[in-house]
Amino acid sequence: MATALVTGATAGLGKALARALAHEGADLVLVARTRTALEETARQLRAEGAGQVAVLPADLASDTGCDAVTACLTDPEAPVDLLVNNAGMGYASSFPANTVADEEHLLDVNVRATLRLTHAALGAMIPRRSGAVVNVASVAGLGPAWLASTYPASKAWVINFTESLARSRQVRESGVRLMALLPGYTRTEFHQRAGISTASPPQWLWLDADRVARTALRHLRRGAVLSVPSLRYKTAAWGLRHLPRTLTRPFAWEAAPR
Numbered sequence: 446m447a448t449a450l451v452t453g454a455t456a457g458l459g460k461a462l463a464r465a466l467a468h469e470g471a472d473l474v475l476v477a478r479t480r481t482a483l484e485e486t487a488r489q490l491r492a493e494g495a496g497q498v499a500v501l502p503a504d505l506a507s508d509t510g511c512d513a514v515t516a517c518l519t520d521p522e523a524p525v526d527l528l529v530n531n532a533g534m535g536y537a538s539s540f541p542a543n544t545v546a547d548e549e550h551l552l553d554v555n556v557r558a559t560l561r562l563t564h565a566a567l568g569a570m571i572p573r574r575s576g577a578v579v580n581v582a583s584v585a586g587l588g589p590a591w592l593a594s595t596y597p598a599s600k601a602w603v604i605n606f607t608e609s610l611a612r613s614r615q616v617r618e619s620g621v622r623l624m625a626l627l628p629g630y631t632r633t634e635f636h637q638r639a640g641i642s643t644a645s646p647p648q649w650l651w652l653d654a655d656r657v658a659r660t661a662l663r664h665l666r667r668g669a670v671l672s673v674p675s676l677r678y679k680t681a682a683w684g685l686r687h688l689p690r691t692l693t694r695p696f697a698w699e700a701a702p703r
């Protein structure tokens with residue numbers, strides 16, 4: 446039975462991805478900071494019919510937390526077949542208003558942990574010539590969509606990092622697969638945790654986390670390198686990737702509106 450390790454698995458997209466993977470028969474290792482939430486999520490998933498569900502409390506902003514997860518990813522006795530780097534965060538406040546420590550914390554979670562865990566996973570998967578890594582980015586990473594925020598830049602890094610590895614000869618020839626998942630606005634705890642208002646984006650822009658997760662796994666099976674669930678965000682992603690910035694700039698929004 447395949448084993449999937451999902452970071453940020455106690456809420457939102459991570460929980461939805463864990464649920465979809467369990468539904469497909471995968472055993473799970475759930476990672477987040479809060480042990481009680483991990484145990485509650487594991488209990489819920491088992492009640493829904495999941496197989497083996499292990500929990501691994503770890504703060505991915507810390508070296509200790511990343512080390513605990515990389516040890517799990519490289520354990521030859523318990524190989525991990527799929528790594529989902531999903532844990533991520535943003536801020537309601539703008540870059541000039543935040544401290545440098547705040548900004549470094551965001552990069553530690555969104556970028557540095559993704560880099561470290563992907564490196565560990567590939568080190569175990571390439572010699573086995575099997576396995577996959579899904580890195581959760583965002584449609585916002587395709588342009589400076591959220592102005593005066595480091596978040597789109599962190600997700601642009603995730604997209605470029607994932608595409609660069611996925612298309613490389615060394616990775617392709619090993620049979621290991623990488624895919625970046627680019628959701629649009631999705632109903633999760635993300636905005637509430639960051640203190641970002643959910644009032645302004647119209648209802649039709651919001652996606653359901655379980656649907657995003659199921660679509661992403663379908664795209665992974667098809668061998669996609671970029672997964673953009675829903676037609677509306679596929680269209681937006683196409684525009685952000687192919688239209689000149691002069692046309693897409695008016696759609697950007699300020700992190701700190703007047």
Ligand SMILES: NC(=O)c1ccc[n+]([C@@H]2O[C@H](COP(=O)([O-])OP(=O)(O)OC[C@H]3O[C@@H](n4cnc5c(N)ncnc54)[C@H](OP(=O)(O)O)[C@@H]3O)[C@@H](O)[C@H]2O)c1
Pocket residue numbers: 452453454455456457458459476477478479482503504505506531532533534554581582583584627628629630631632633634635636638
């Ligand atoms: N929601 C959206 O509209 C949206 C859109 C595009 C992309 N995304 C991306 O999707 C991913 C998941 O977001 P979400 O919306 O599902 O967020 P969420 O509902 O806020 O869930 C975040 C999860 O990550 C965990 N987490 C947060 N900080 C962590 C840390 N330092 N170490 C380990 N775990 C940590 C949280 O648990 P603990 O607090 O217990 O650690 C929780 O399980 C993120 O990468 C986000 O950038 C979200």
